[in-house]
Amino acid sequence: MLRKIVGILVFTLLLSLSVAVAQDDTFALTIMHTNDVHGFYASNNAKNDASTDGGAARQMAVINQIRAEGVNNILIDAGDRFTGTLFHQQWRGQDAARIMNAMGYSVMTIGNHEFDDGDDGLVAFADAIQFPLISANITFGANLADKIQPYTVVEVAGQKIGFIGLTPPDTGILSSPGADVVFSDDVLGATQAAVDALTAEGVNKIILLSHLGFFGDQALAPQLKGVDIIAGGHSHSLLSNTYAGAEGAYPTAVKDADGNRVYIVQAGSSLKYMGRLNVVWDKDGVVTSASGDTILLSRYITPDPDMQAIVDELRAPITELTAQPVGESSVFLVGDRKVCRAEECNLGNLITDAMRAYSGAQIAITNGGGIRSSVPVGADIPADLTLAEPYTVTLGDVLSVLPFGNLVATMDLKGADVVAALENGVSQVENGAGRFPQVSGVRFTWDGSKDAGSRIVSVEVLGADGQYAAIDPEATYTVVTNDFMRRGGDGYAMFKDNAVNPYDGGSPLDVALADYIRANAPIAPAVEGRITRADG
DSSP: OOOHHHHHHHHHHHHHHHHHHHHHHEEEEEEEEEEEOOEEEEEEESSSSSSSOOOOHHHHHHHHHHHHOOOEEEEESSSOOOOHHHHHHHTTTTTHHHHHHHHHHHOOEEOOOGTTTHHHHHHHHHHOOOOEOOOOSEOOOTTTTTTEEEHHHHEEEEEEEEEEOOTTTTTHHHHHHHOTEOOSOOOHHHHHHHHHHHHHHHHHEEEEEEEEEEHHHHHHHOOOOSSOOOOOSSSBBBSSSSSSTTTSSSEEEEOTSSSSSEEEBBBSSTSSEEEEEEEEETTSEEEEEEEEEEEEEEETTOOHHHHHHHHHHHHHHHHHHHHHHEEEEEOBOOOOHHHHHHHHOHHHHHHHHHHHHHOOOOOEEEEEOOOOOOOOOOOOOTTEEEEEEEEEEEEHHHHHHHHHHBBEEEEEHHHHHHHHHHHTTTGGGTTTTTTTTEEEEEEEEETTTTTTTSEEEEEEEOTTOOOEEEOTTTSSEEEEEEEEHHGGGGGHHHHSSSOOOEEEOOOHHHHHHHHHHHHHHHOOOOOSSSEEETTO
């Protein structure tokens, strides 16, 4: 009997040891991730109270809850913390640095908007943060070369996790990097080289922090070898198994060049959500399970008081600025990216009308991607755009719409170059590119079924008599835009190369808009047929 009991005890001990070994052979990690936060730290920059979702204090509350579970965890970001609200307008990235440090981020890749304040803004941000910045497809000048690496290794519970960063190759025309910053469009080569380097270092768990957009990630993943997870950004895509309007499943699985699954995640934008991905690797670094979802930072989540105190402190100098009235609007001003980057929007008409009024130019063209908010900020779009009562537009609203600090820029331009500019503007509508042209003093028809470069059907210019007439390719027109576009930003190379008598030192665009609203209030801009889609 004693022998039997001993045998049972030995068997039990061996079984326990085998289970322990099996457990040791796997590694579980909870990945918390954000992207495209754009300075939305105070409940989506609307009312900073329980009536709105999102914000850093609610994110911190969820982070604390996950960490309290005792799971292995890491907090990462896929870029574009800069630009979008008055937080960035006031603090120029130091807001992001302070909040991310307090939250305990482990790594971040660089989005295109991290260059909006030039290299100096990114240098100051890199110096302030307590975690690595990574991007594998950028060659930096001396001021940034020692601050940003292609990849990094983060150790969690004794396990080495490799992280690789990617930045949009067209950041040079999307933002304002220095002349010695070079962006490679060989994202596959840059990524695979970093994977191979990490593998040579003995790292077999690799996560790509990509700011290429959801479609870009899906196109890249099948060509890669060795990447387990892609935490993405840039396209503001909500991936979810729960919430309406999601662009795909969370995670979205794609097979790589070796037939292994790559799990793609993204968490919307503006800090309304945070992603949570639970991953298990086996002893060989192969993902055996990946599950989770985006988490709505709901108004029902009690904000973390310490983080709320930081947000309130950062917001204090902004409050007086936001309160200054500019004028009244009787309609909702649509600045939604899904509208202003694809079709005529009434806020685009208002801005371009203000640009013409300020400059006296015949034609105004501005990029839909430069419009960063609707007014009222954070409100839902009413069906007919009519507001129940006039809304007092504040300077804070104007700065939320136009946060980049761009200047009004003027030039003389041949009619053929104006048409070429409009061709560029409609060339990437299907990708949600910010170059889509909002216009004044001109109207055009385009056909999205045609190849890029041959989509413009007709262009007419508004004359002094109030009538439209076909544009003359050989005539010279006075054109107003913003200084970012005038220097060739968003692909408008013709503004840089063919402009005659260019002048980039006009009033700040937000000042021109605020002055126009004051002079014309109450305003009620409408969609009036300036842009027509022939195939739509």
